[in-house]
Amino acid sequence: MKASLEYSISPDEAVQPERLSTGVKGLDDMLGGGLPSKRCVLVCGGPGSGKTIFGIQFLCNGVTKYGETGLYITLDESPSKLSEDMAAFGWDLERLCKDNQLVIVDASPLRTIPADVKVGNFTIHKKDFSMLSLTHIIKNKAQEINAKRLVIDPITMFVLQYPEITERRNAIVNLFEGLADLGTTNLLTSELRVNVLEREIQPEEFLSDGVLVFHSFVDSGRVVKAIQIEKMRGISHDHELRPYKIVKHGIEVFARERIYK
Ligand SMILES: Nc1ncnc2c1ncn2[C@@H]1O[C@H](COP(=O)(O)OP(=O)(O)OP(=O)(O)O)[C@@H](O)[C@H]1O
Ligand SMILES: [Mg+2]
Secondary structure (H helix, E strand, C coil): CHHHHHCCCCCCCCCCCCEECCCCHHHHHHHCCCEECCCEEEEEECCCCCHHHHHHHHHHHHHHHHCCCEEEEECCCCHHHHHHHHHCCCCCHHHHHHCCCEEEEECHHHHHCCCCEEECCEEECHHHHHHHHHHHHHHHHHHHHCCCEEEEECCHHHHHCCCCHHHHHHHHHHHHHHHHHHCCEEEEEEECCCCHHHCCCCHHHHHCCEEEEEEEEEECCEEEEEEEEEEECCCCCCCCCEEEEEECCEEEECCCCCCCC
8 A cells, every 4th residue: 555655746746747828728728738849640530621721820830939940741732832822811821831831842742653662572552551651751941940830631541551451550650750759749631421320430440549529510500610628638628518619710610619508
């Protein structure tokens, strides 16, 4: 009994993880201050749910409020189109890039690597090569600019390359370990293709440190958008579904409101 007491820590005295504000006040409230720093958080949502807007909001908040440099890896949208779309929210990505506060890397060519790659007697499969290249690009850029915040948008194509579950888990673990070495706080977006309330949970959700889900469903003929913190290791957080909107300054979360009264 005595021994177990010696090894116990009072929860009040335990060191709390450092937090990073997401730039979304209501979500920070749900998180009790913000995201735990230097972790990998998955942002899951359907088309148009606001994953990209949220990722950019997180990076712009880091730069403008805390002077933290950001790295954004785009796999779907071209940087020019992204800058154009985000200007509507008042985020001048081109200027942030010119001032070396933000770097946008277009990693979409990795989607179309034509064949397996031969290195001496070894063959690196196309999917492994693209994953290795992604990790390599991120590592180089993040170190070059001393990035504090990182967004990969989306990782879906990379994980879908691995239909076999063990391979998929290994690839994700390798990616997450690579990111952990960088000391950045990481958001990885993931496309949800089925109704979020009935979806199959993916291995990347188990492997990431946190999961935010952007839900969208119809209730009494009304489209309802709600955010849920599915998990966030190391911190206590709100577990409820809370409504959110995409408004002129980005994502807004109503942390005190409920979806079902
Ligand atoms: N200026 C704006 N003001 C308010 N809402 C906007 C504005 N621009 C876009 N939206 C909303 O945001 C949605 C797009 O958000 P976003 O691109 O972040 O979604 P996403 O989850 O990344 O989607 P995808 O999976 O297709 O990439 C649009 O469908 C629209 O509903
Ligand atoms: Mg998007």
